[in-house]
Amino acid sequence: MTGADAAHSLSMRELESMLGVSRRVVSGLVDAGFVTPTRGPRNALRFTFQDVVLLRTALQLRASNIPPRKIVQALKRLRSELPDALPLSGIRVTAVGNEIVVRTGPSQWDAITGQHLLDFEVAQIRGDVVFLESSPQPKDAAREADEWYGLAGQLIESDAKGAEQAYRKAIALSPEPFYAAYVDLGALLCESDARCEDALHVFDDALSYFPEDAVLHFNRAVALEGLERLADAERSYERCLELDPSYADAHHNLAILLDGLGDQQGLLRHLNAYRRLTT
Numbered sequence: 001m002t003g004a005d006a007a008h009s010l011s012m013r014e015l016e017s018m019l020g021v022s023r024r025v026v027s028g029l030v031d032a033g034f035v036t037p038t039r040g041p042r043n044a045l046r047f048t049f050q051d052v053v054l055l056r057t058a059l060q061l062r063a064s065n066i067p068p069r070k071i072v073q074a075l076k077r078l079r080s081e082l083p084d085a086l087p088l089s090g091i092r093v094t095a096v097g098n099e100i101v102v103r104t105g106p107s108q109w110d111a112i113t114g115q116h117l118l119d120f121e122v123a124q125i126r127g128d129v130v131f132l133e134s135s136p137q138p139k140d141a142a143r144e145a146d147e148w149y150g151l152a153g154q155l156i157e158s159d160a161k162g163a164e165q166a167y168r169k170a171i172a173l174s175p176e177p178f179y180a181a182y183v184d185l186g187a188l189l190c191e192s193d194a195r196c197e198d199a200l201h202v203f204d205d206a207l208s209y210f211p212e213d214a215v216l217h218f219n220r221a222v223a224l225e226g227l228e229r230l231a232d233a234e235r236s237y238e239r240c241l242e243l244d245p246s247y248a249d250a251h252h253n254l255a256i257l258l259d260g261l262g263d264q265q266g267l268l269r270h271l272n273a274y275r276r277l278t279t
Helices: 003-007 012-019 023-031 049-063 068-081 141-155 160-173 179-190 193-209 214-226 230-243 248-260 264-278
Strands: 045-047 091-096 099-104 107-110 126-132
Touching (some): 045 049, 049 141, 141 160, 141 179, 214 230, 214 248, 230 248, 248 264
């Protein structure tokens, strides 16, 4: 595997973090044939985006008490058909009793036999739905970055750590600065007070590419407030408003900040601006 190939894949440690499982569990899934990872430097296992999605699918199906033999058969079929046969809109894999059903748009079929099913045959769905994205090979870096970004969006509500890893992978792979991934990753980190410093680094990195973006300056100010760096936060809010005087939330936050700092004139000025913009 070349250095470029390695950049487009995950190590065992990164995969464990993203899936939220131990090395033993991942090794067991690999040994059972759910995926076939490649080998990188020093013979270390490397996992692709498709491997991540298939392993998450396997974990979901195992949680629904589907027999491992059936999961292996289903995933082998899916893996072989993902590049060409499935629509770009993606598919849904669900557990129905002891069977595995795949939905592709209006169609649904048995994941092992390929037999098409009628609506009433899949009425009692058990277990979580997993989305798989299909794309032609070879994949360019921009498309793969978009896939990691999409995976992060799927994970954000249920697996914050996995979402963080996916956003970082999207940023690392994208041939151009990935604005949306920077914004969403920083916002995710800002939700935890303990990660405000990490969020600040993300926003500072993004601002090196997008220095005139008001949203990034606003989010940077929020992170600085979380770190209790109030003077720096004030400057970031002010820079946001220099770039976009109509940014109502920046006026609101800055008014509250200035009130805490004892600046009553600043409080009234920005509070009035906020009211004008929102009424």
